[in-house]
Amino acid sequence: MSLLTPETGLLFWMLLSFGIVVFILVKFGFPAILQMIEKRKSYIEESLLEAEKARQELANVKQESKKILDEAYQAQEKIMREAAQLKESLLEDAKEKASLEAQKILNEAKNQIQNEKEAALQDIRRQVADMSVAISEKLLRTNLSNKEEQMHIINRLIDEMNIHKS
Amino acid sequence: MFTNEMKRYLLYILCLTTLVSLPLNAASEKAASEKDINVREIILSEITDSYEWHITTWGNKPISVPLPVIVHSKTSGWHIFMSSKFEEQPVYKGFYIAKEGKYKDKIVEIDENGKEVRPLDISLTKTATALIFNSVLLIILIMSIAHYYKKDGIFPKKGFVILMEMLIMDIYEGVIKPSIGKDYRRYAPYLLTVFFFIFLNNLMGLIPFFPFGATVTGNIAITLTLALCTLLIVNFSGTKEYWKEIFWPEVPAWLKVPVPLMPAVEFIGIFTKPFALMIRLFANIVGGHSIVGGLVCLVFVTVKLGTTINITMSALSVIFTVFIDLIELLIAYIQAYIFTMLSAVFIGLARVEPSHKPVAKETVKQV
Numbered sequence: 001m002s003l004l005t006p007e008t009g010l011l012f013w014m015l016l017s018f019g020i021v022v023f024i025l026v027k028f029g030f031p032a033i034l035q036m037i038e039k040r041k042s043y044i045e046e047s048l049l050e051a052e053k054a055r056q057e058l059a060n061v062k063q064e065s066k067k068i069l070d071e072a073y074q075a076q077e078k079i080m081r082e083a084a085q086l087k088e089s090l091l092e093d094a095k096e097k098a099s100l101e102a103q104k105i106l107n108e109a110k111n112q113i114q115n116e117k118e119a120a121l122q123d124i125r126r127q128v129a130d131m132s133v134a135i136s137e138k139l140l141r142t143n144l145s146n147k148e149e150q151m152h153i154i155n156r157l158i159d160e161m162n163i164h165k166s
Numbered sequence: 167m168f169t170n171e172m173k174r175y176l177l178y179i180l181c182l183t184t185l186v187s188l189p190l191n192a193a194s195e196k197a198a199s200e201k202d203i204n205v206r207e208i209i210l211s212e213i214t215d216s217y218e219w220h221i222t223t224w225g226n227k228p229i230s231v232p233l234p235v236i237v238h239s240k241t242s243g244w245h246i247f248m249s250s251k252f253e254e255q256p257v258y259k260g261f262y263i264a265k266e267g268k269y270k271d272k273i274v275e276i277d278e279n280g281k282e283v284r285p286l287d288i289s290l291t292k293t294a295t296a297l298i299f300n301s302v303l304l305i306i307l308i309m310s311i312a313h314y315y316k317k318d319g320i321f322p323k324k325g326f327v328i329l330m331e332m333l334i335m336d337i338y339e340g341v342i343k344p345s346i347g348k349d350y351r352r353y354a355p356y357l358l359t360v361f362f363f364i365f366l367n368n369l370m371g372l373i374p375f376f377p378f379g380a381t382v383t384g385n386i387a388i389t390l391t392l393a394l395c396t397l398l399i400v401n402f403s404g405t406k407e408y409w410k411e412i413f414w415p416e417v418p419a420w421l422k423v424p425v426p427l428m429p430a431v432e433f434i435g436i437f438t439k440p441f442a443l444m445i446r447l448f449a450n451i452v453g454g455h456s457i458v459g460g461l462v463c464l465v466f467v468t469v470k471l472g473t474t475i476n477i478t479m480s481a482l483s484v485i486f487t488v489f490i491d492l493i494e495l496l497i498a499y500i501q502a503y504i505f506t507m508l509s510a511v512f513i514g515l516a517r518v519e520p521s522h523k524p525v526a527k528e529t530v531k532q533v
């Protein structure tokens with residue numbers, strides 16, 4: 001059947017045109033296209049890798065910033081705590097110092113009072129002595145005739161003095 | 167949305183139907199005027215080659231594009247003339263188209279002995295013209311894509327280029343790479359060329375009006391050449407292991423000596439594989455076109471059976487034709503795909519490495 005027998009003429013044209021097509025496309029057509037496609041493929045792959053890298057870096061940066069922030073928070077807390085402690089200790093110190101000072105002042109006041117008191121007593125004694133001397137002088141000078149009277153006066157004077165003293 | 171889509175599909179179907187029925191109209195009109203319809207003739211005229219490109223028949227006058235006839239006669243040498251000369255006079259410069267016999271529908275001449283012989287005929291027939299037209303189209307298509315890649319860099323902007331790239335990558339990554347293996351880059355341009363050559367010719371054969379519609383891939387000479395190229399490439403890229411497996415396959419010894427049964431089978435296999443490629447493509451395309459032709463002829467065959475039957479059968483035939491045409495569209499792709507895939511597989515098989523690799527040899531070389 002003619003359908004199944006290849007025609008010489010058509011074979012010739014087919015060999016010619018297919019040969020030219022193959023020559024042009026294999027030499028100039030497809031390699032250029034495939035090269036571009038492969039180039040893009042590698043470009044995309046590289047870009048993806050880079051994106052992944054960038055993503056990781058970003059994550060790292062985030063982590064780092066979080067770390068820094070955490071550290072800052074911790075430092076702040078520490079400082080606050082320390083400040084509080086310092087305040088407390090300062091207060092304590094101040095209180096202690098104040099109480100000590102107060103005690104000291106009190107003691108001094110007490111001492112002073114004692115001293116004053118003693119000085120006053122001394123003064124009184126001296127005055128009493130002076131007085132008794134004066135009284136004695138008076139007595140001796142004037143009323144030494146009447147013995148009984150003298151005694152009486154002396155006693156009275158002493159009593160008076162005692163009362164005065166106490 | 168849905169209705170819009172439906173409308174669009176309907177429009178497509180309508181267009182397709184009109185397109186499908188166009189070329190066969192011509193043939194059928196001719197046949198109808200001769201009263202009796204010879205379906206076989208009509209179908210054969212659609213799938214076989216001819217010296218002129220018949221477009222349609224207007225009234226009783228066939229309208230066709232004359233094509234150049236190039237013949238070389240042993241007695242009178244080279245002759246180039248247009249095929250329209252045969253319309254004017256049946257015998258031109260001693261050549262005429264045989265009406266019957268061994269060389270039916272071919273240009274013949276009478277030699278000295280009075281016998282009808284075939285001159286060397288390299289006429290640009292319908293198929294040859296379509297072939298050249300499609301080849302030029304393919305070159306323009308692929309080169310323009312390559313050009314766009316050069317112009318736009320690695321990110322093409324044209325949708326058309328992206329569509330073509332999708333096709334290319336489908337074949338490149340999905341067929342060539344896995345089928346051939348290591349050296350796939352070396353064979354990829356050729357295999358892609360084959361794929362697009364077949365695909366384009368198949369598609370062009372589906373478009374029914376001039377200057378398309380010639381069943382280029384449905385011609386045995388075309389598929390023969392393609393299969394021959396595969397045969398040559400496969401056997402020229404065969405490794406030592408490939409030839410060893412053919413002439414000394416790993417089978418029980420009695421299958422090899424004294425009668426080389428397996429080697430003979432393997433040797434025949436070298437030729438049967440491309441032969442199968444050749445027949446598969448040819449038969450698929452011829453089959454598809456014949457079915458479409460037959461279905462369209464149904465309209466004209468049933469004219470005699472009355473109006474009702476004719477209308478029913480016409481509607482049926484249109485529906486079936488659309489269906490078969492869609493299948494043919496699928497076949498156009500599938501056959502190109504299969505041809506490329508099998509070629510790639512054969513090349514891959516020819517590039518076998520021995521299963522027990524000569525590692526020692528390589529290491530010695532490296533040392």
